[in-house]
Every structure is written in structure tokens, then in C-alpha cells.
Amino acid sequence: MGPLHTPTIMFSSFATLLIFGAFFGLAWWQERRSLELLLWSSAFFTGAIGFVLLAVRGDGYQFVTISLGNALAVLALSMIWLGLRAFDDRSLKIVWALAGPILWIAVTYFSDHFRDSVTSRIVLYSVLIFVYSALVAFEVLRSDNFLKLPSAYIVAFVFVSHGVFYLIRIPLILLWPLAGNSASGTQQPLWYQFVTFELFLHCLAGGFAFFALVKERTQQRYKRASETDALTGVPNRRAFLDQLDQHLATTPTGGAFLYLDIDHFKTINDRFGHAVGDEVLIDFADVVSRSVPGGAFVARLGGEEFAVCLPGSGGKKAILLANDIRAVFEGRRFVTPKGVLSATVSIGIAEMAGRSTSHEIICAADAALYAAKAAGRNNVWSIENNGTPQFAAGPDHRDLSSNRPAQLSLRTSGGTAAPRQSAFP
Numbered sequence: 001m002g003p004l005h006t007p008t009i010m011f012s013s014f015a016t017l018l019i020f021g022a023f024f025g026l027a028w029w030q031e032r033r034s035l036e037l038l039l040w041s042s043a044f045f046t047g048a049i050g051f052v053l054l055a056v057r058g059d060g061y062q063f064v065t066i067s068l069g070n071a072l073a074v075l076a077l078s079m080i081w082l083g084l085r086a087f088d089d090r091s092l093k094i095v096w097a098l099a100g101p102i103l104w105i106a107v108t109y110f111s112d113h114f115r116d117s118v119t120s121r122i123v124l125y126s127v128l129i130f131v132y133s134a135l136v137a138f139e140v141l142r143s144d145n146f147l148k149l150p151s152a153y154i155v156a157f158v159f160v161s162h163g164v165f166y167l168i169r170i171p172l173i174l175l176w177p178l179a180g181n182s183a184s185g186t187q188q189p190l191w192y193q194f195v196t197f198e199l200f201l202h203c204l205a206g207g208f209a210f211f212a213l214v215k216e217r218t219q220q221r222y223k224r225a226s227e228t229d230a231l232t233g234v235p236n237r238r239a240f241l242d243q244l245d246q247h248l249a250t251t252p253t254g255g256a257f258l259y260l261d262i263d264h265f266k267t268i269n270d271r272f273g274h275a276v277g278d279e280v281l282i283d284f285a286d287v288v289s290r291s292v293p294g295g296a297f298v299a300r301l302g303g304e305e306f307a308v309c310l311p312g313s314g315g316k317k318a319i320l321l322a323n324d325i326r327a328v329f330e331g332r333r334f335v336t337p338k339g340v341l342s343a344t345v346s347i348g349i350a351e352m353a354g355r356s357t358s359h360e361i362i363c364a365a366d367a368a369l370y371a372a373k374a375a376g377r378n379n380v381w382s383i384e385n386n387g388t389p390q391f392a393a394g395p396d397h398r399d400l401s402s403n404r405p406a407q408l409s410l411r412t413s414g415g416t417a418a419p420r421q422s423a424f425p
Helices: 008-032 035-055 063-087 094-110 112-116 119-142 151-175 190-226 237-250 265-272 275-289 315-330 358-374 395-403
Strands: 256-260 298-302 306-310 334-336 339-342 345-351 380-383 391-394 406-411
Touching: 008 035, 008 190, 008 406, 035 063, 035 190, 063 119, 063 190, 094 112, 094 119, 112 119, 112 306, 151 190, 151 339, 237 298, 237 306, 237 358, 256 265, 256 275, 256 315, 256 358, 265 275, 265 395, 275 298, 275 306, 275 315, 306 315, 315 345, 315 391, 345 358, 358 380, 358 391
Parallel strands: 345 380
Antiparallel strands: 256 306, 256 345, 298 306, 334 339, 339 406, 380 391
């Protein structure tokens, strides 16, 4: 008798899989939308049944223990792979998942050679385990969503090493064959007992690794939710300021800050209702997000106020971008039960060079925004190095001296345009 008792290891693997299956099943019961939890629970239960059948096999071929037992073990691994695809919101490859187990049953049941040769069966089984283990590792390593989770690397390592162990079985079985026509019994080569022990460790490590994946994703979702404005989908004030402070700490020079405020937003809410106001906010966030270049970050600071940080952009580029945003938003139309609404935005710009803190930058941009509001709204102002606000861009520069108020446009639902009028009496 060797140092390891193979049937005991198999039953230990069974108990491990049973426990993980129950835990993942309970997790799925609490979160029914998570298909991966159901697949992983089913995979562990399927593997547990397979290991029971393998543990009670006798000498020689038997369909239930050899063909069905090993097929269930392969199916469990393929279901793990399907669960990872569901975890990553990818389509499920059901045919590929069933191909291995079906191939195993067909070959071992219909082929006299495989029924009579434990060596041939171990070679085929080892190849199937390697293929599905490689698919699991590949699924993890190719996805950016997985690579954001630290435990993804543990999952990849666990399954890569598992696949390699089973590939190593092929030369070992050829050089050091098993006794009899099955892998049952304790009088087997030492390498087979250690490979079986690796299977137990794999079940244990894999189960914990998947639990870590689920926990890390949940934490990531809560973190993202805490940093995202629920209405518009852009980052909120807290996330934006953290990102701005991080940018200033790592790249203290260069860049521009845009402070954007939708004109007369309270009037929009009062006249058209908060549902329309929400639609305006969502649309404006979309306009800004689509307009900014890569590397820029956008946020809703609160209410109708938004901010954009443009790392590496000078004042001229920032002014051009701000005016594009202003013009695009001015051209948008919102169909409401009370008519067709258009709105405008005022924007203040501050260059980040020479300003070391987010507070200084925001205060400077706020001063430019205040000047834009005072000058009639629907325009872009920037702050000079000496702290003086200056007009930068707008629809009608010549009329700014009149300080005329920005206007809301309302057309009746019949299509007749009402004259543009002040938002305030």
C-alpha cells in the first residue's frame, strides 16, 4: 500500500465538491440573476457525483463507473468554463461544453480498444481535462474584466497547473502503467496517487478561488456604484475629485478644467417637470461624454453642474471643446407634453498650470463660470493668469455688453414656435 489511499482522496474530493456546490447554490438562491453561480453550483454537484462513481469502481470496465463517472467529471469542468463565460457576460458555448463528455462516453462505450485499455482511457481523459482547463485559463486571461480582479490570476494558475498535471500523466502511464484494467485499488504506482491528491487540492483551491472572484466583483460593483452618478452614469463629485487629486499628484503641470452649468435648470424643472429635467441632465452628460477626448474625465458635481478635466490640453483647445459642447447642446430639442424644449449651458475654464490643488482650480473655473452667467449665459469664459475672467466663445459676442438673459425656447405641441422669451419675468 502506498503512502496515499486513493479511494480516501476521491471521497475527500467528493466532500469538498459537495460543500462548494451547496455554498454556490445558496449564493445563487440569494442572487437569481447570476447565472454563473448556478452553473458553478451545478458543476460542483456534478463533479461530486462523478467522483462517487469513480471511487466505487471495480477492476475492469463498467459503463456507470468508467464511462459515466469520468464523463460527469469532464462535464463539471466544462460547466466551470461556462460559468466563467457567464461571469464575463459572454455567450455560452453549450455545444463545446458537451462535446468532451459526449466524446468520452462514445469512445469508451463503443470502442473495444478503450474498454480493454486503461492506458488509452487515461490518455484520452488527460487530453480532455487539459483542453477544458486551458479554456478556463484562457477565458480568464483574455478578459479585461477578469484581470481587474486579483484572484483571477489565482484561478488561471490553478487551472493551468491542473491541466499540466494531467498532461504529465500521459508519459507516466506509458512508462509506468497501472495494474489491471482500471485505476481502482490501492496497489497503483506512486505517481497516480500523487496525481489523485493533486485533484483534491485542485477542487479545494478552485472552489475558494471562485468565491474570491465573486467577492471581489461584488466589492468592485459597490465601489463603482458609490463613485457613479445614478442618473447620468458619469462619475460623481467624490470620484472626480479623487481622480483630479491623483492627476495633480502625478502630473502637476498642464491641462485645463471646465466647469459647466445648465442655464435656468430650476425653471426647466418648474415648467416642464422633474422627469424632463432628468432627461435634460442625461442628454447633457451624453453630449459631454461624447465630445471629450480620450484621457479626459467627466463628472456630475451635483444638480445641473458638471466638470471636465482635460489633461495635457492648453487653453485654446479647451475653449474650442467647450464651445463645441455649448453649440451641440444648444441645438438639442426635447419633446415634452408641454411643447419642444431647448436649453443652453454656460461654461467656465481654468488652466491647471500654476494651480497646485483641486480647490484652487475649481475656484478659478467657478469665477469664469460666474462671469459667463453674468454676461448673459450660453457662452464660454476663461480665467486669466491674473485672475480676471475673459470672454472666450459664444453665439453672439457683440451683444454681451447688454447682459441680456439666456432664454428658453418653447414651441407648442402643435408645431407653432413661440417667441423666445426670458426664463424669468
